[in-house]
Amino acid sequence: MSERPFAITLEVGSSRANHTGSWRSERPEYVRRMPPCNAACPAGEDIQGWLYEAEAGGGGYHSAWRALVAVNPLPAVMGHVCFHPCEEACNRLALDEAVGINAVERFLGEEAIRRGWEPPSPAQPSGRRVLVVGSGPAGLSAAWQLALRGHHVTLRERSKQPGGMMRYGIPAYRLPRRTLDAEIERITALGVQIECGQRVGSLAYALQEGAFDAAFLALGADVAHHIDIPGATAARVIDAVAFLHATAEGQAPVLGRRVVVYGGGDTALDAARTAARLGHGAGSLPAPQPLAGAPGAQEDPGGEAPPAPQEPVVVYRRTAERMPAHPQELAEAREEGISFRWLSTIAAARGERLVLERMRLDEQGMPQPTGELEELPADCVILALGEEPDLTPLQGLDGVIGEDGRVAVNEAMMTARPGLFAGGDLIAQERNVAVAVGHGRRAARSIDAYLRGFAMPGEEAPEPVAFADLNPWYFTDAPRQVAPKLARIRRQSTFEEVVLTLAEDSALYEARRCFSCGSCFSCDNCYGVCPDDAVLKPGPDGSPYAIDLDYCKGCGMCAAECPCGAIAMVPEQT
Amino acid sequence: MSAAADRSPQAERRDEGLRFYQTGTFAVGGRLLAEHQRTVQSQPRRPSSLTKGHRACQGCGEALGARYALDAALRAAGGRLIAANATGCLEVFSSPYPESSWQLPWIHSLFANAPAVASGIAAALRAKGREDVRVVGQGGDGGTVDIGLACLSGMFERHDDVLYICYDNQAYMNTGVQRSAATPPGARTATTEPLGGHPGNDFGQGKSAPLIALAHEIPYVATATVAELHDLEAKVARAMEIRGPRYLHLLVPCPLGWGSEPSETILIARLAKESGLFPVFEAIDGAIHAVAKIRRQVPVREYLRRQRRYAHLFADGGREDVIDRLQAAADRNIVRFGLLEGSAPLAGDLLGAPAPGELDDLSGAQAP
């Protein structure tokens, strides 16, 4: 270099001596922000996180599934039955359509079953014993989490088989029993003891007798609301949960040709669709179901040919728009020929007919009687008017049942009695599997803390990432993949799955539609767009980037061009 | 986990059809991309031909564009590249004694002579039989379309083996933002103040260096912006496959001169293209053969209002007439160059434009 002319000729890269970082008034920081899907998921799944794994395809499915079951032991089940509020919150809606989160979850869940992926290994045994009552999703979720944390779990279930409403409520055409069985088996494989046919009559007694250190109550809610229909005979009125339960156990009652379902929730639709299938010869189905599509799966119930059935009619006092049932369920019911009498209540029964009263909606959208009556022929009425929990096992436990007659819990899911936790339909306003799974997990975390003497974690709710926080330029238009459906004709008479699992490429495609809201997805944009070459990409793909603060001038381009809003500009301390 | 590692060839092939952020045209990189789909900028050990410590303003588009273009050229040349640089911001912020930000052999001589210096380097290499070493000449819009045009034209006409890159920030920035022949109408500069009824820079002036280059019928002419890296890199790569004079006109927003947010440099470049004001095209052997289609069209207003050099068009009362004329200019480009999906350039309007239907779509040209 000494030969080179002074000052005019310089060493390459010597500007590294000039630390332009001192110009900066704001610095970029990598952040992980709450994606709206995660924020909306009642089960508390890290949706963006597992989609990120899944979008790699191949080995990525396994890591995605592991991330999934770390939170939720029932991904395949949930992939079938969850109402996916995550998708309503999905930022991609603002661009084209929501990511098919639920369909990918189902794909991963089924993939795990197909490939026999092992559950994660539990922590060292803690020596603590926990009683879980009820094997619905809340109970199973809590049991899974507790077992993973090394606690000994005893799960008591009143019915013959575990699963709660997933087995005895949700019809098989929406949730094949082999899927449910497979996921429950994985829970028992983790060491959870499920004792079926064991109703807990008195919790106080059970706790004492079993020397449990803590307990989680997940009794569900299956005591149906009743109304009296003047003129109706008890034999012709049945409640929906009982009807579905019996059907699930292979003992479907004889309903007659003309079935009327009363109510507007999902249960009403399930009852109607189940009745339709029975009327068309599915008969009293054995549970669990044989493989979907296997020849000869559905036998004719035999006996003399029944008179041609009519499709069930759902009677509801408000309109389709105001129905609590999920739109997708309504659409499928319609596809299957279920008909509806909107703005109608059942006023009375007269022989083989029901008397309906027409309603109108007032300004608040509440149905008001009009006095207009009409008749509807009916051989039987299925009531689907809601359910409430059976709290008798809780008697004798002070303060657990509040003055309003309900079980109250705090943020940590603990009842008024220390060490006694509760969740699922038993306490929930919103009753669904995802909420139940979320309750089970939160309760398990609290129980774990309780048993180890730590403070119980609260549930923080950070502001989710909005569409405006993203840079959508980087997302190509990619229309949603629609899961294939079973042909209508087969749906009329079989309990085969209506909505089928996505094929692998479609699932991958869906996963890749994710914007990765609020989390870096290693697109290299920040590394690329920095005019000051001040973003470091230290390791192989997927390892985190870093800002070289010696040189970053704080222009904010990396933050502006981050597709997923994972870089924040924060003021420099001066 | 390294996902890419355990992917089947079928999966690779299928991904070629998936156009997403990870596998598509827009982001810099993505962990899911196959090696050949990755940009040079995404490489952990990219050349960074213009490295850290330079003195460009925050968010300087020229600094970014230079690294983008030269890194791509370096890669295409297998690291064997020499650059000759005109006077201007790029030169001043990169090489003030005692520090240089360049990591390739680089020379600055004068404001107007970069193309000739590059020609001289190319001649030397040819004489020495070292044609494995490639040459880039580069400068700002002033250095290129104004004072350097004669040298550039000579370099083109002689068929010298040089890729010339113009970093167009639409004014003489280094001397404090004066008008150049690349300053667009309506823009305020220190010498085109919107005084006395003038709209900022006057309409009916200026020249298109890319079309001038095209008229030389050199083997390669292209325009690009810092907003579309894949497109830019592909153009540099294509240009480097060719011997002889090649011209790349790169739009590089200047936060200082344009009065834009430093963080919006790329956004503004993108809006310039998406509004139709800056047509992005590629011409081979004197004929335009591909244009980058507008992906999400925006009115010019969207582009203008983010820049203080156009603030007078929106200030009290505003100059709707000027905005309308600018919109008309964009609309004309859209028709002339066939910038909308499904359209083609007007045959005969542009030098050597092919018949409609003969065009490739460049938008997402690298999309697998």
Next chain:
Amino acid sequence: MAEQIEASVAIATAVARCRPEVLCAYPITPQTHIVEALSRMVRAGDLAPCEMVNVESEYSACSVAIGASAAGARAYTATASQGLLYMAEALFNAAGLGLPIVMTVANRALGAPINIWNDHSDALAVRDCGFIQLYAADNQEAIDMHILAFRIAEQLSLPVMVCMDGYVLTHAIEPLELPSQEQVDSFLPPFAPRQILDPDEPMTIGAMVGPEAFTEVRYLAHLRQQEALDAIPALAQELSERTGRACGGLLSGYRTSDAALVVVAMGSVLGTLEVLIDEMRGEGLSVGALAIKTFRPFPRAEVAAALGGAARILVLERAIAIGAGGVLTDSVRWALGARQTPLHTVIAGLGGRPITRRSLRPVLEAAATGGLGELHFLDLRQDLVDRELARCRSSARPGPHAEAILREIGIVGAGPV
């Protein structure tokens, strides 16, 4: 062995024997014949490997040479007059970057009025650009100086301008000795650049330098030119050992040792002077001549020494510093330091006017006797000037002097420009 040859072709041949790798030039009279000859050699493949770049301007010519030289090639260009000034910016740049470019300047007057004939105003206008400037007294020296120039340039990393009077020298056809290829090769080693644009050893050439180091950069450039004052005579000596004749240098005196009047001059006029001096010596007049062969760097000490015995000095200028006087005069006076030797400036030969012995003799005689003024214009047509001045006084809008004078003497601008 001498051969009868046009000087331009001889220069081209000498340059070719220096094995240049990149040649570039833009045509301007009277440089053209040199470049045409070189072009023929390159086209015919006689000069290989070598690239000839037909640029679109002198500005580009110098710029191409800059690029080529920075990339490690031996680069050569040639120009004159307007072309030299059109290069001006690039000249300073080439020198500032320390690039050993060799350039022939076929000295020619500068317009307006445009004029294609010889004087030194072009080279002297850029005397401070940082190039070494050599002035050839005759064509043999011009040939040798080109070979010397490449060696000096590359040894010192400085560009060199070889100045030779346009037409007077460039277009002369005379017997000239061309150094053989072997002689040149043994004198001029392959170019080993001080700095080079090379991907194997990248560097940044042409930094911006601010007040904190600019003075030092300039001072170092000055020092380097001072080094040339030692290098040039040594190299000239080395070359002359090979050729067996004097080959340039800093300066040379002709009968100066005992001369009372010394005429200082540059370029081809020295031949005329030598003949005149011999005549005048024969008449007992004590006259000598000092040829400045290296004007940049200016050999101040050597000039002072050479003029040590002179009682009077006459500086014969082939250019005019308008509004001041002579360019060379200033340097000579500076060389004299505190010495008060009487000094006359004679402006002669502008725009191609011949400098004849007949005109010079009375001026020298007047100078020798103290009868010459400080500034004298040789052969000035006083009648013409007087008439033009009178016309100006009489007319409110006289129009350009030059045009009026031309009309007056009936010259209608002629020849290639």
